Amino acid sequence: MTVNEDLLDGAVRHQVYLQRFSTSTVRKLIGLLNRSDVDLVAQMTKYDPMDVSGAWSQKRLAKLLEAIRVVNRDAYRLVDREITDVLRNLAMYEAGFQARAISSTLPIAIDIVTPSAEQLYAAVNSRPFQGRVMKEWGKDLEAAAFSRVRDAIRQGYVEGQTTDQIVRRIRGTRAAKFEDGILQINRRSAESVVRTAVNHTANVARQETYKANADLIAKVRWVATLDGRTSAVCRGRDGQTFSLDSGPRPPAHFGCRSTTVPVTKSWRELGFDIDDLPPGTRASMNGQVPATETYQSWLKRQPAAFQDDVLGSTRGALFRKGDLPLDRFVDRNGQELTLDQLRMKEAGAFQKAGLAA
Numbered sequence: 208m209t210v211n212e213d214l215l216d217g218a219v220r221h222q223v224y225l226q227r228f229s230t231s232t233v234r235k236l237i238g239l240l241n242r243s244d245v246d247l248v249a250q251m252t253k254y255d256p257m258d259v260s261g262a263w264s265q266k267r268l269a270k271l272l273e274a275i276r277v278v279n280r281d282a283y284r285l286v287d288r289e290i291t292d293v294l295r296n297l298a299m300y301e302a303g304f305q306a307r308a309i310s311s312t313l314p315i316a317i318d319i320v321t322p323s324a325e326q327l328y329a330a331v332n333s334r335p336f337q338g339r340v341m342k343e344w345g346k347d348l349e350a351a352a353f354s355r356v357r358d359a360i361r362q363g364y365v366e367g368q369t370t371d372q373i374v375r376r377i378r379g380t381r382a383a384k385f386e387d388g389i390l391q392i393n394r395r396s397a398e399s400v401v402r403t404a405v406n407h408t409a410n411v412a413r414q415e416t417y418k419a420n421a422d423l424i425a426k427v428r429w430v431a432t433l434d435g436r437t438s439a440v441c442r443g444r445d446g447q448t449f450s451l452d453s454g455p456r457p458p459a460h461f462g463c464r465s466t467t468v469p470v471t472k473s474w475r476e477l478g479f480d481i482d483d484l485p486p487g488t489r490a491s492m493n494g495q496v497p498a499t500e501t502y503q504s505w506l507k508r509q510p511a512a513f514q515d516d517v518l519g520s521t522r523g524a525l526f527r528k529g530d531l532p533l534d535r536f537v538d539r540n541g542q543e544l545t546l547d548q549l550r551m552k553e554a555g556a557f558q559k560a561g562l563a564a
């Protein structure tokens with residue numbers, strides 16, 4: 208097995224554990240939000256905006272909204288503090304893990320540099336993911352969560368609903384396990400940001416480690432998860448390599464599970480004279496990207512029904528009979544092309560698949 212094959216294997220295994228970590232982080236955070244949701248609903252009864260005659264009072268309504276704003280703000284600040292802590296530790300752990308993975312895979316002792324905690328922390332916080340930096344995400348989550356609740360209350364006021372009805376709308380119903388309320392939307396969106404933030408943090412830590420060891424690492428390879436939930440952009444990028452300091456990096460979208468792996472230089476590129484090396488280690492650092500499975504080759508081996516499930520039936524046929532590789536299903540920015548756009552660009556594949564109009 209070459210060093211680069213070894214690194215790829217390790218990265219795939221490691222990503223499974225990172226996803227588990229992401230899930231347990233989300234669980235912790237949802238726990239915090241749930242506790243605050245109880246508080247929030249309590250405010251609804253405490254500051255019932257309806258007066259004794261059953262009419263809504265603007266003054267009471269304003270008081271209620273202010274009370275809810277405070278509960279909401281405190282909850283999201285708590286979440287923010289908790290997540291900041293978790294991610295800071297994750298960044299350090301991940302960088303250390305990467306450095307160890309590289310050094311333990313190399314057949315000879317080469318010094319591997321681990322970036323400092325400050326450097327990692329600065330990179331994690333300054334690099335945006337999905338268009339925003341970490342701090343903005345925290346603020347935006349808080350603001351959006353409050354707006355949703357506030358709007359539901361105001362809407363209820365306009366529609367002449369009772370306080371009970373509004374509480375139900377916000378909290379959801381027991382029958383639906385409270386998954387039909389406004390608060391569930393808030394929980395979902397927090398979950399989505401946190402999952403993405405975990406992947407962002409791990410990937411930034413990796414990237415910083417690669418850069419700190421640029422003398423050893425030639426390029427970076429995209430590694431997508433091989434299952435039915437992988438997005439079009441990640442299916443297309445899987446196995447592609449990018450230069451060390453440019454090109455896309457995961458997360459490519461909310462909830463992205465992709466990771467990267469370094470591709471090390473060959474002995475020759477590192478300045479070693481191959482003849483000086485023990486025969487056993489000569490072949491291990493060939494600088495080649497491992498020719499192991501990619502999403503493309505993996506999906507090829509899956510039953511047609513599964514391929515259709517992942518791609519949709521037309522794209523499934525293009526993939527199978529039209530021989531259209533997965534990276535052609537997305538544009539340069541990773542946006543999935545519509546069937547109309549595909550038809551324009553890939554007329555040949557449509558014809559081959561017997562789908563030509």
Ligand SMILES: [Zn+2]
Nearest residue numbers: 441463464465
């Ligand atoms: Zn992805």
